[in-house]
Amino acid sequence: MKTNKNCVIRLSRYKNALYRLKSLGFVKIFSDNLADAVGVTATQVRKDFSQFGISGTRKGGYQIDDLINNLNRLLGKDEIHKVVVAGIGNIGTALLNYKGFEKESIKIIAGFDINTVKQNAAGEIPVFPIAEMENFIRQNQIKIGVIAVPDFAAQQIADTMIQAGVKGILNFAPMRLHGPENVVINNVNLVLELENTIYFANAVIKTGVVGQLTASAQPDGV
Amino acid sequence: MKTNKNCVIRLSRYKNALYRLKSLGFVKIFSDNLADAVGVTATQVRKDFSQFGISGTRKGGYQIDDLINNLNRLLGKDEIHKVVVAGIGNIGTALLNYKGFEKESIKIIAGFDINTVKQNAAGEIPVFPIAEMENFIRQNQIKIGVIAVPDFAAQQIADTMIQAGVKGILNFAPMRLHGPENVVINNVNLVLELENTIYFANAVIKTGVVGQLTASAQPDGV
DNA sequence: TAGATTGTTAATCGATTAACAATC
DNA sequence: TAGATTGTTAATCGATTAACAATC
Structure with missing residues (x-):
């Protein structure tokens, strides 16, 4: 299938x-x-x-x-999926703060950041030094990682995650990540999405014709 | 074509x-x-x-x-595209802070938020009360809006934007927005992207077969 | 029963890939 | 020229849609 x-x-x-x-x-x-x-x-x-x-x-x-x-x-909702987030900037924080994961059987169990200001081992979702990530992933058998670090650091973080056993990566850094065949890497590029919106909006403005914006990831709704 | x-x-x-x-x-x-x-x-x-x-x-x-x-x-890079952002939470802030838009001929010229703490008319990119958005869009002839408000407020914000003349909307709220035929609405749902990553990673883990993750918005790279 | 709805097979559509003539 | 590369036409592939038999 x-x-x-x-x-x-x-x-x-x-x-x-x-x-x-x-x-x-x-x-x-x-x-x-x-x-x-x-x-x-x-x-x-x-x-x-x-x-x-x-x-x-x-x-x-x-x-x-x-x-x-x-x-x-x-959709695999009969088991809890544990996730870690690398990079607690704006996007990382948005994910850590999001309240809707529980009903999707998703649990973000830790964040990691290089910046000591962001670190907080006692938080509701603890944030640890990035150096501890590999061990944490191994010990907790995490299979899913989110990458929300600056682009120059993204590939190295991905390599570390994969080395520690992660099988799926959601990447927000604006660069393509490489990994082995048996690791799923889902790249989401917010800038590209904005560029795209602008392109199709302009097409509408100039030609009056509605662009074929067949987004793959449209949200749900009734 | x-x-x-x-x-x-x-x-x-x-x-x-x-x-x-x-x-x-x-x-x-x-x-x-x-x-x-x-x-x-x-x-x-x-x-x-x-x-x-x-x-x-x-x-x-x-x-x-x-x-x-x-x-x-x-791609329309021969003219500057002015953009406004509604909702200066984590995602809105991420966009306002992003430094790479200039070379893409994209300029975020204002943010809007209902929370007075977020408002700052004197910032590098000013953040105004949401009530001022409609006039601002009209007066500056903005054609592109980003929606990063909570889901319950998203449709109303979209309606206001469209009424004021916006032709393209990038929506991060996790619900489908409705608009007229001649307005492009690009929905990006971060939770759905994470769910998807998990689904395909699990498929790999269970079957060993690589999932067909043909993401539409993969980032660039050499 | 007659009408409505499912489940599946066939047709269509669009996008990607392969093949290859044109030509520098 | 011979070899390499473009540009385009035809073939393939996959996903969506239409048609319709099965059946409740």
Whole structure:
């Protein structure tokens, strides 16, 4: 089964929309409703579900609770994912402060920074010297790391993380990181996103034609 | 000509790689070299250039300076793009502090926040009360806005921006924003990116197979 | 039953890649 | 010239969409 990024992001969005619909009192749902809620076609919804082995009933649609359970299982929400963050600048702090991770089974268990001012071993999420990162990752068997350090330091941090056993890296430094085949590196470049927005906005301004902004990582919503 | 997001992002990456190659002393370049530098195929490079009307010489490759000029023109770097940021929390601050916008012809000219502590009309980039945003956008004819406010406030801020004439919005709030057809809305959801990284890292851990993480917004690099 | 909805197969669409003629 | 490189056309690939049989 070919699973691409867009497909997984759709699963996340279905899940989020379903929580919302559930809170509105829905108990079952049709592919049609869910499609409207997420902004895709009903066929897409059924196709995605079918690909992942989720089925409903021919006339009765899908039970929301079953669906949520299935999606959570597929998305790995049945276990807590421990994450460390390297670089406690603005973006690192934003992540440490974000309150919504718990319900996604994500737990940021430590931050690391080279700057002693940022360090705080007693915080709700402790921040340690970057030199301690490798040992920490090993001892806690961390598999996911976020890199939010300046670009010149990013590759070295990535190497250290990988050496210590990390298998997935979310990188905010504006440079491409290299790693072995069996490590997933997801690069998010905020400047490039802004440049892109400007490009397509200008295209609209100049031509009146709506640009094909088919973002891969659009957020969810109903 | 169909221009999709990935294609424009590749143009940005070519440009960045070319600056790098130029600083290394290169004067001309072959599609092959550039492809290696950016991590795509040589055919892709030539195809992209051909689509945008950029041509080289049959045997001599491309002049780097010409190429950079062409790409900058295509990417709209021949004029300054003024941007405002709503919400001066962690992400908003990260953007206001970022020093690399000038060489991309992007200028953040003001921030807006509801919190008086964040406001500072005398700063290098001034931060005004959010109530003043609409007028400011109108008077300065701003076309691009960044939204970094909490999710419950995001749609209202977007509406205000659009009403005042903004044509492109980069949204960091974790919810889908709605707007008219002729406004480009680029949603970047950091939590979803982390979830995604975890998903594919787990797939690697469990199956040993490398996930198809075809991120749309990978950063540049040589 | 008749109508509605799922699940799947086939068709379409778009983007990437391969092949290769043109030509410097 | 011979070899190398561009620019473009055709082939491939994958994802989305349309069509529709199965069936509740």
